[in-house]
Amino acid sequence: MTDRMADYDRLKLEELNYNTYLKVPELTSLQNLRSQPPHHDEMFFIVIHQSFELWFKEMLHEAGLMAACFQRGDIAHSLKVLKRIQGIVTCLTQQIQLLGTLTPEEFAGFREALGTGSGFQSVQFREMEFLCGQRDPWFFQFFEGRPQELARLRARFEAPSLYDHFLQAMAREGFAIPQEVLSRDLAETHKLNPELVEVFRGLYENPGTNYHWVLACEALLDLDTMWSTFRAVHILMVSRTIGGKKGTGGSSGVPFLESRLPLRFFPELWEVRNVEWHQSGGEQ
């Protein structure tokens, strides 16, 4: 190594510390209050939303790895990744409850400063939903005039969902996944397929040496459960802060959010709960 190179590396190491590595000064300079005069609680509101977006980023990062695990049929590794994603959703569900420390009167004190800003415009939340298979083109309208964000969303909309990757991995493993499921129109939300329910019934009733696939199904169901829990807790928090008022994004607010509560990412994994199981001796 030349002297000049060594000097350069030493300098870089000296510069590298907690603050420079994590870019703390940049991160903590991104909270710009819009209320006039500045409302004390607007800082809290901004920080909570910004931290959500950071976690969404991490969740998408992990979901990419999960898709890769499914693609190479590595179910053991996918379980570990799913566990981290579930942990993040749980953390977000707890985090949103912090909004319970904001009274309706305090929120009203700076709500006007948000303009038409709304969770509808969160690209990363919508990417995560598209990735999990919940695809509704109605949401594109909130990204009009923002070509980069639209392109990101379109790419997610047209790519296989996590469930598609999972079912393709099952097919490669020899499970009789119906062809119409494997070659479905990706730009639509997957619809309940009764034949697929039968495939899951077969797996649950007679896992043999495939118990890792049962664990993966249960882990996906955990994710679905946690996402729905997040939706439900968000609604409670919205009710607490704005009651029956309309949303800043133009929706009816709570009634709109409640209409999305029954949505499920993996419908067959829920439907299989309805079958009559054959008695088994809990075979080991």
Ligand code: HEM
């Ligand atoms: C005082 C706090 C909050 C209120 C009053 C509130 C209110 C609302 C309302 C009324 C909607 C419906 C869309 C609209 O008309 O704007 C909505 C959607 C949404 N909010 Fe919140 N929200 C709050 C906090 C949060 C937080 C902390 C997040 C985290 C990122 C969040 C994420 C979302 C998302 C992603 C949607 C779209 C939901 C979907 O499409 O299913 N919200 N919110």
